[in-house]
Amino acid sequence: MSFPIIPQNLSISAMRSSGYRDTAHALAELIDNSVQAGLEANKSSLVEVICLEKTPAPGFRPHIDKIAVLDNSGGMSANTLRQALQFGNGTRLDPKKQTGIGKFGMGLPNSSISQGERVDVWTWQKGIVFYSYIDVQEISNNQLKEVPEPSASTVPSEWLGLFIDGMPESGTLVVWSKLDRISWKQGTTLLRHLEFLSGRVYRRFINERHLRIRLSSFEITPTGHTSRYESFVRPNDPMYLMTGTSTPEPYDQVPAFAQFGSTQLISIGFNGASHEVTIKASIAKQEARLSGGGKVFGRHAKRNQGISVLRAGRELELNKTFELVDPRERWWGLEVEFPPGLDDVFGVTNNKQSATGFYRMIIADDAETEGVSAQEYKRLLVQEGDPRLPMYEVSEEIEKFLKELRSAVARMREGELISSKTETLSAKVEKSATASVKKRRERIGSTGRSDRQEEEQNEEVRAQSLTADIVDDGVEHKIAREIAIDYVKKHTKFRVRHADLPTAAMFDVVASGGVIVLTFNTRHPIHAKLFDEFRKTEQFNGFAKDLLAMIMAWARMEDEAASPQIKDQLQEVRELWGRTAKDFIEASEV
Ligand SMILES: Nc1ncnc2c1ncn2[C@@H]1O[C@H](COP(=O)(O)OP(=O)(O)OP(=O)(O)O)[C@@H](O)[C@H]1O
Ligand SMILES: [Mg+2]
Structure with missing residues (x-):
């Protein structure tokens, strides 16, 4: 009795579970080989993935019986073909040759047995065809111990008629059969998944015209073949920068x-x-x-x-x-x-x-x-x-x-919200707080920093200053200017905005173009819980309104600070308040 470390008749079954996510991912191994062979031969490859569907018995829906991958990339010699079907062998084992896709010498046999029990390969150069195969059952029952020596052969007629351009001068045809582990039963479903995946995986090669991938599915009928699916894979760019892609229109032609x-x-x-x-x-x-x-x-x-x-x-x-x-x-x-x-x-x-x-x-x-x-x-x-x-x-x-x-x-998103000019709660409170400030000014005079800007700057200067702020919020210049002019003309005293601020405070207050700009800090944990609602809600709920009014009053208090020193102190208190509130909010979450 011998004890090989890797007894192939026993391990082959475990080796079938090699973790390909699905049939489309396994097929990518074969496309990899075709693409790389094409690049090495300095030619643009055409790769065809073809499904053959059969109806197993009357009353059943047709399902995939065989899957083939054909290329025109250059083919293999008999010796390379034999190596190609070995696990862990190939022509790229030398680290110096590992600059392209292939590396481990595993892709072809490993992906094949993950989906079915048999893989047949025909490969040819200048019309001379060699054939070999491996079969899981034959390996399991010790019938097959070595990759069969490639024999001179011809490409089966079953496939020849399905190639879009007939048989290429040199190329490779890999056929999977006895498919017991495929992810989708119907050719159309499999090819739709493959179209999305391979469009993304090979987007660069397709976009640079090094590769074309044609997908087709045929149903075998008593009288011949019926075409069920056909498409050429377009790039699927997750960066959405390419054109001529499979993205829904108009973004197939213009980058999104x-x-x-x-x-x-x-x-x-x-x-x-x-x-x-x-x-x-x-x-x-x-x-x-x-x-x-x-x-x-x-x-x-x-x-x-x-x-x-x-x-x-x-x-x-x-x-x-x-x-x-x-x-x-x-x-x-x-x-x-x-x-x-x-x-x-x-x-x-x-x-x-x-x-x-x-x-x-x-x-x-x-x-x-x-x-x-x-x-x-x-x-x-x-x-x-x-x-x-x-x-x-x-x-x-x-x-x-x-x-x-x-x-x-x-x-x-903020810019879009502002541009949409909906009457959010914040917008409504801006108005009522403006009325409050007006009354307050009548009583105690115009003591705010923003009041001084209102008096000293003309309307155009004020509009420009506000426009710049609104553009900063992500609003297009033309719309930002319209909004700014609206603030100036209506003498609105407050602008409420939301932004990520590099401070511990819950909000920030500055005067710009005669307007008190109150920014809620999206970085503070209270924002998501409370303030974020204000930019979405349109309803004038009493509680929210009063809460906002309280904060507007703080903003006005800072605006009215009697000296720069007092303004600084208020700012410090505001930060300290924010820091303390953060601890409170986090503690309440425990
Ligand atoms: N379509 C093809 N055209 C030409 N040569 C091929 C083709 N498919 C496979 N080969 C040859 O067979 C060898 C083995 O292929 P296999 O996919 O198993 O390994 P690999 O591509 O070298 O490495 P990896 O495991 O990383 O895929 C390759 O190195 C290549 O020489
Ligand atoms: Mg490979």
Whole structure:
């Protein structure tokens, strides 16, 4: 009796559960090989994914019987074909050759047996065809111990007639059959999922015309074939910067997003070489954002929500570990790209579906878990050449982008609210507080800073100053000016706004163009609980109105401060109040 470490007849069954998310992700392994062979042969590839459907018995709906992937990329020699069907063998095992998509020599056999029990491969160069296969059942019962030596063959006629351009001069046809583990039973369903996924995974190659992918499904009938589905995959860009995409119109032809900030390059030293990680961000244009989350475009963007991680030009995954739960996260895009030299840093799995080393990492938190200072922890990582070290830097850079993107999205929303000019509760309170100030001025005189601006600045200067503030809130200049003029003409004394402020205070008060601008700080925990309601609610509920009036009174008090020193002191008290309130709110949540 022999004891091989990996007895193939026994392990083959366990090896079938290799973790492909679904059939579309498994098919991507075959498309990977075709794309890479095409790039290596310096030609643009045509890849066809073809489903053949059969009706198992009368009264049943037809379902997928076989799936084929055909390419015109260049084919393989007999020897390469034999290697290709071995687990862990291929032509890219030498680290010097690992600059493209392939690496482990696992993709073809591993993805194939994850979906069905048999894979047949025909490959040809200049018309000379070689054939081989592997079959799980035959391996299990010890019938098949080696990859069968490739034999001269011909491409089966069953497939030949289905190719869009006939048989290419050189190419490869991989056919999966005995499909017992596929995710979808019908060709159309499978291909729709594949269209969305492969459009995103290979968007760069398709966009740059290095690749075309045709999807088709046929039902086998007693008299021949009936076409059930056909399409060419268009790019699906989660950054929404490309044109000619599968995004719902009009954003298939015009980008729905625009680039945000500049592209960041981070140099990472690893294994004695320097590698570059690229981070790029985009943000929704206002009109796309206005089309709403529930509309076709919003739903599309939701399916693409996450950070797109690209390796060698191909998307590995849409990462969601950076606490991307808010539906508003769909209004930005973020791409992180790295070369295969950093696979160990990013933790690339051999099914190329994820970068397990890429997630939200905070060095201070991890150091605390280990019971050491952040500095000590960092020293330890350096000493051990730990691949996680550069990831902290990447993670930090992404956090920075996210913070800016989130605040830009919030600002955009704020701008939309202001532009819509609805009579929110805040707007109504602005009016009544203006009336109160008017009475107060009649009684004690115009002692406020804003009153002085009103007296000293002409209407145009005041309008300009207010316009600049409103534009800062994310409102288009023309609309901002209309709103500003309205404030000046109506002698409105208050403007209530909401923004992220770098202070502990619950709100801030400044005078601008003769108006007291009261800003509720969205960063303070009370904002989400209380103040956020004011910008949405239109109802003049007595309680909310009185609460707002109280805060307006504080704002006026600061405006009237008798000297700059007193104004400073009031500001300090306001901050202290905010800090104390934060403790109270947090304590009440325990
Ligand atoms: N469609 C194809 N055209 C040409 N050569 C191919 C094709 N498919 C596979 N090959 C060859 O077969 C080998 C094995 O493919 P396989 O997908 O198993 O591994 P790989 O691509 O090298 O690495 P990975 O496991 O990362 O996918 C490849 O290295 C390549 O040389
Ligand atoms: Mg491969």
